[in-house]
Amino acid sequence: MRDDLFELLWEGLLETLYMVAWSSLFALLIGTVLGIILVVTEKGGIIESPVLHKVIGTLINSVRSIPFIILIVLLLPLSRLIIGTTLGPTAAIVSLSIGAAPFLGRIIENSLKEVSAGKIEAAKSVGAPPFMIILQVLIPEALPALVRGMTIAVIAITEFTAVAGAIGAGGLGSLAIRFGYQRFREDILIATVLVIILLIQIIQWSGDWISKSLYNKRFK
Amino acid sequence: MIRIEHVSKSYRTPKSTVNVLDDIQLNIAKGDIFGIIGFSGAGKSTLIRCLNRLEEPDTGTIEINGRIITGLKDKELRAAREKIGMIFQEFNLFDSMTVFQNVAFPLKVAGHPKAFIHHRVHEMLELVNLGDKAKLHPSQLSGGQKQRVGIARALVNQPDVLLSDEATSALDPQTTYSILELLREINRKLNLTIVLITHELDVLQHICRNMAVLEAGRIVETGTVDKFFMNPESDTARRFVHIIEHYRDKRVVMEGMGAGI
Numbered sequence: 001m002r003d004d005l006f007e008l009l010w011e012g013l014l015e016t017l018y019m020v021a022w023s024s025l026f027a028l029l030i031g032t033v034l035g036i037i038l039v040v041t042e043k044g045g046i047i048e049s050p051v052l053h054k055v056i057g058t059l060i061n062s063v064r065s066i067p068f069i070i071l072i073v074l075l076l077p078l079s080r081l082i083i084g085t086t087l088g089p090t091a092a093i094v095s096l097s098i099g100a101a102p103f104l105g106r107i108i109e110n111s112l113k114e115v116s117a118g119k120i121e122a123a124k125s126v127g128a129p130p131f132m133i134i135l136q137v138l139i140p141e142a143l144p145a146l147v148r149g150m151t152i153a154v155i156a157i158t159e160f161t162a163v164a165g166a167i168g169a170g171g172l173g174s175l176a177i178r179f180g181y182q183r184f185r186e187d188i189l190i191a192t193v194l195v196i197i198l199l200i201q202i203i204q205w206s207g208d209w210i211s212k213s214l215y216n217k218r219f220k
Numbered sequence: 221m222i223r224i225e226h227v228s229k230s231y232r233t234p235k236s237t238v239n240v241l242d243d244i245q246l247n248i249a250k251g252d253i254f255g256i257i258g259f260s261g262a263g264k265s266t267l268i269r270c271l272n273r274l275e276e277p278d279t280g281t282i283e284i285n286g287r288i289i290t291g292l293k294d295k296e297l298r299a300a301r302e303k304i305g306m307i308f309q310e311f312n313l314f315d316s317m318t319v320f321q322n323v324a325f326p327l328k329v330a331g332h333p334k335a336f337i338h339h340r341v342h343e344m345l346e347l348v349n350l351g352d353k354a355k356l357h358p359s360q361l362s363g364g365q366k367q368r369v370g371i372a373r374a375l376v377n378q379p380d381v382l383l384s385d386e387a388t389s390a391l392d393p394q395t396t397y398s399i400l401e402l403l404r405e406i407n408r409k410l411n412l413t414i415v416l417i418t419h420e421l422d423v424l425q426h427i428c429r430n431m432a433v434l435e436a437g438r439i440v441e442t443g444t445v446d447k448f449f450m451n452p453e454s455d456t457a458r459r460f461v462h463i464i465e466h467y468r469d470k471r472v473v474m475e476g477m478g479a480g481i
Contacts, residue, residue: 121274122312126326126377127301136325140316218315219359 008175009191015089016171016199019161023096024154030097031104031153034060036134038109046120046130046138060102068163071099092161092169100157107149115141144215151207155200162196172196221250221413222271222381227280229266240266241277242437248415248430253407255428255445256417257460263437264417268383271415272304273297285380302330305374309386311366313358313373319345320354323372330377344372348402364395371402375412382406384416388423396420400427421460425449433457 034056040046041053066074075095076086083091115138123137139146165173172192180189224246230239240263248254258264269275271282273289282289284304292300313322323344327337345351348368358366367387374382384403388396404427407414418424424431424445431448433441433456440454452458 116310116312118308118310118312119314122306122308122314122373123325124274125272125301125304125306126329126373127298128325128329129298132329136328137314141314143316218357220357 005187005191008179008188009172009195012170012172012175012192013195013199016158016161016173019089019092019096019164019169019171020154020158022093023100023157023161024150026093026097027100027104027153027157028150030101031108034101034105035108035112036138038105039112039138040130040134044117046124046133056105060105063098063102064106068099068160069166071095072164072167075099087168089170092164092171096157096160096164099160100153103156104150104153107153108146111145111149112138112142114145144211144218147207147211147214151204151211154203154207158196158200158203221252221285222246222248222415223281223283224271225281225283227267227270227277227282229270229275229278239437241270244280244437244439246432246439246442248413250413251407251411252430253404253414253416253428255424255431256415256434257419257421257424257431258417258434258456259419261436262434264419264434265385267434268385268415268417271381271383272301272306274306302326302377303379304381304383305377305379306383306385307367307370307374307387309389311358311363311370311390313366313369315358317357318354319350319356319358319361319369322358322369323376326373326377340376341372344376347375347406348372362395363391364398367391367395367399368402371399371406375406375410378410380413382412382414384414386418387416389418389420393422396423397426403427421463433460 037056038053038060041049041056043050043053045053063071072092072095075098078098079086079091079094082094085091119137119141120133123133128137161169161171162173162176165171165175166177168174172195176189176192179185180192224244227241227244228239229241230237232238244267256264256267266275270277271284271289273292277290280290284300287300289297289300314325317325320341323341324337327340332340342351342354345354348371350365350368350372353361353365353369358369361369370387371382382403388399391399400423403414403416406412407427414427416423416428428445430443431445432439433448433454435454435456441448441452441457448457449461452461
């Protein structure tokens with residue numbers, strides 16, 4: 001072990017957290033919109049629209065079928081356009097957000113589908129307009145499931161950041177590859193893996209805790 | 221009050237067409253408690269859900285309180301629905317909301333001010349005997365209490381009609397009676413028209429005045445409930461009445477044997 005270990009780890013951790021936080025936020029925003037559109041436009045949905053449903057579904061499937069490392073390469077020009085560079089954590093947020101959004105869209109779709117059709121009908125039967133049903137019934141009723149789904153997604157995004165690290169994104173993934181693998185620093189490799197394991201545990205625990213307290217509030 | 225004319229609906233599957241509702245004609249008077257009875261699959265649920273257009277009829281006209289429901293555009297339909305309350309077999313309460321918020325929801329939809337909502341919701345909760353449960357979540361209530369919340373939610377906007385879609389079918393007999401009593405009381409107090417569908421003769425016998433028998437999407441008999449039991453005309457009505465007579469005879473025999481049911 002050498003004395004630069006902690007400094008490198010700390011720097012890597014901060015970069016990873018920075019990428020995970022922003023990518024999760026953007027992916028969540030895009031994914032929520034995609035998930036809601038999928039649910040409300042399906043057959044028998046609140047705003048039935050088979051064409052839009054099909055278009056969004058196909059779009060999601062297409063992006064999801066591209067392996068993430070290739071997707072990053074494909075999105076490099078976009079990163080350059082928005083951020084001005086293709087290197088570093090900020091540039092990676094662009095590809096991470098776009099890469100994770102369709103995955104989140106599917107997760108949010110599944111969570112929203114857990115809300116029984118009967119509840120939606122009850123809201124319709126009192127004359128509630130579609131947007132009110134979405135915001136005040138559909139999302140709140142699905143919230144515990146949504147939080148569980150988002151936890152899975154944030155963990156997936158954390159894994160993605162490590163992959164993005166392989167092509168210059170920075171963070172713990174890049175640390176493990178640049179120092180641990182290419183410079184034979186076994187101490188860094190092992191320490192990085194331990195930090196990532198701990199990080200994932202904390203994310204999972206937090207998600208479980210939030211979901212559980214939401215659930216307990218409703219079902220005492 | 222409610223006029224249903226030539227209402228038909230069919231579902232098309234790739235292989236065949238099923239007529240769920242076949243040229244339904246029905247008139248229901250203001251203040252009536254009208255029961256629609258039929259065996260499973262007769263089309264009862266589809267019929268009652270056509271009244272507030274949770275299902276769309278293919279053809280025909282439905283008029284409620286002078287308003288042609290079948291011709292309404294989205295926005296007008298939503299306004300009309302505020303005046304057509306509905307209760308459900310599975311209650312369909314919102315778990316994310318308290319009892320108070322569940323009952324307040326239709327008032328929020330209608331855009332009433334907060335103070336009015338507060339006053340009106342408490343008034344409704346008193347009416348259904350749940351004055352002390354406002355802050356609880358639906359999961360903390362019994363089945364009967366849940367349906368009382370459902371009734372309060374359905375009536376909070378002072379509708380002209382209450383539609384009951386098998387509202388007591390998930391409840392035990394004792395709770396069923398207390399809910400039926402509540403509906404009868406509300407009908408009397410507010411002169412509210414109630415349309416209910418059921419497959420339970422008890423429900424019909426207990427609170428309905430007039431009724432219709434539905435069989436394979438067609439109305440095979442209409443009239444007073446008394447006539448249905450005294451002098452059933454259609455085969456379906458006879459089958460229903462036969463079932464309870466069968467049990468009534470059995471009970472007489474068993475009581476005679478000292479079974480004491």
